[in-house]
Amino acid sequence: MATRARRTERRRQVLSREQIIDAAIELLDAGGEGGLTVRALTDRLATGSGAIYYHVGTRDELLDTVTETVVATALDTKPAGAPATPEDEIRVVALGLFDAVAVHPWVATRLAVQLTRNPWGPVTVGIFEKIGRQMRALGVPQAIWFVAASTLVHYVLGAVSQTQIGGDTPGVESVADRKKFLEAASMAWRELDPADYPFMHAISGQMREHDDREQFLAGIALILDGIANLR
Amino acid sequence: MATRARRTERRRQVLSREQIIDAAIELLDAGGEGGLTVRALTDRLATGSGAIYYHVGTRDELLDTVTETVVATALDTKPAGAPATPEDEIRVVALGLFDAVAVHPWVATRLAVQLTRNPWGPVTVGIFEKIGRQMRALGVPQAIWFVAASTLVHYVLGAVSQTQIGGDTPGVESVADRKKFLEAASMAWRELDPADYPFMHAISGQMREHDDREQFLAGIALILDGIANLR
DNA sequence: ACCTGAACACCGTTCAAGT
DNA sequence: ACCTGAACACCGTTCAAGT
Numbered sequence: 001m002a003t004r005a006r007r008t009e010r011r012r013q014v015l016s017r018e019q020i021i022d023a024a025i026e027l028l029d030a031g032g033e034g035g036l037t038v039r040a041l042t043d044r045l046a047t048g049s050g051a052i053y054y055h056v057g058t059r060d061e062l063l064d065t066v067t068e069t070v071v072a073t074a075l076d077t078k079p080a081g082a083p084a085t086p087e088d089e090i091r092v093v094a095l096g097l098f099d100a101v102a103v104h105p106w107v108a109t110r111l112a113v114q115l116t117r118n119p120w121g122p123v124t125v126g127i128f129e130k131i132g133r134q135m136r137a138l139g140v141p142q143a144i145w146f147v148a149a150s151t152l153v154h155y156v157l158g159a160v161s162q163t164q165i166g167g168d169t170p171g172v173e174s175v176a177d178r179k180k181f182l183e184a185a186s187m188a189w190r191e192l193d194p195a196d197y198p199f200m201h202a203i204s205g206q207m208r209e210h211d212d213r214e215q216f217l218a219g220i221a222l223i224l225d226g227i228a229n230l231r
Numbered sequence: 232m233a234t235r236a237r238r239t240e241r242r243r244q245v246l247s248r249e250q251i252i253d254a255a256i257e258l259l260d261a262g263g264e265g266g267l268t269v270r271a272l273t274d275r276l277a278t279g280s281g282a283i284y285y286h287v288g289t290r291d292e293l294l295d296t297v298t299e300t301v302v303a304t305a306l307d308t309k310p311a312g313a314p315a316t317p318e319d320e321i322r323v324v325a326l327g328l329f330d331a332v333a334v335h336p337w338v339a340t341r342l343a344v345q346l347t348r349n350p351w352g353p354v355t356v357g358i359f360e361k362i363g364r365q366m367r368a369l370g371v372p373q374a375i376w377f378v379a380a381s382t383l384v385h386y387v388l389g390a391v392s393q394t395q396i397g398g399d400t401p402g403v404e405s406v407a408d409r410k411k412f413l414e415a416a417s418m419a420w421r422e423l424d425p426a427d428y429p430f431m432h433a434i435s436g437q438m439r440e441h442d443d444r445e446q447f448l449a450g451i452a453l454i455l456d457g458i459a460n461l462r
Numbered sequence: 463a464c465c466t467g468a469a470c471a472c473c474g475t476t477c478a479a480g481t
Numbered sequence: 482a483c484c485t486g487a488a489c490a491c492c493g494t495t496c497a498a499g500t
Contacts, residue, residue, distance in 0.1 A: 112343030132430035158385025199363035226457015
């Protein structure tokens, strides 16, 4: 095996935007949002900080770019199947996001940040478009397209964020931790004063055995039902 | 006017947890999440950094505490009126959050962060409880309480975040800026390729003249309709 | 118990300089 | 055009020391 020991020579355009994005995603997957530092990036890519700024701008811009990349990939992934119903199309988009957040938990937080900081940026628009497009096929009157699509999008984003514990939740790293976490939450609700928290008390049982994915789909079904009823 | 020039003498328990929280809220209102630094806090309160940590812990913990405070206040504010229908109660909660975020825009981001980082913490539970409690009165079958309440909560949180532009959006500070921002977004959608973005293109018109609060309430009405239909 | 503030480790970002 | 890396300003947090 030839020696790999090169002196720190100048590299000429071996660093690309895509390389930086890939490295950033790896760092985020490994260490959450705190895991992405300019220094960690330059170490991993064996380059200087200036090179990062030259290619992808600010750390914050990189974070946006990287979120866009993950979301766009999730939205573009089509299941190789027969032409689906509009309901199915919506489910595909929703589950695509669900799965993307499952492998890249930091996306949940960033999605939320984007929603508030850049409410009509590419990420939000991409999701809105994919889901909203089905309104016509569903026979929803155009006057309520916006509201119907908003409901779906917000539910999906919210549910995806809340479901994917473990990404940024400190102390929750494994699936076992996750289960423990949910059981602890369920227990905590049961111990709440039923006079003050009748609802949380009542649903504490459902939390223990429920399947996330199933629950998620049930929520979508409920909204689709509601929309169907208004058309 | 007597001289205020005291030497930097020790103060004895003049600093309280509440004072720090109040000061933090002021800093956040003035400068967004970036405006809250430990140093800015110690300057404003004329104290040392250790005192902050002694009373409220970490900056991140303070951020959580402060969000809890604002949300709890919003949830506790009752309109002095007659006993309301369950639908009205839900609207009161939703609008309470809407208004709280309007005056404290940074709450939108923090609400989202809490949803992903501490999905069943006091803030989320508080909101869930207030809204979920109405499910029984609405006659919703208990089997779908969780899903029905989730839909409402996620819609409210998402809509509130996306509606309140100006809080953390750089370059958007005044109401006029906000209007310009929305018009620019609307224009941008119109310029999108209708082949790629038929939906955004179709609803771009609705964005210009719509009233946020009205739209927000329309969304809630839609979900309540959907829920009513399932009971 | 409550507070001080210097010290520490670690950030993101810039920019003159190199090729 | 692309990259380097020292330098800068500014963070959050700790902790020995004071009262």
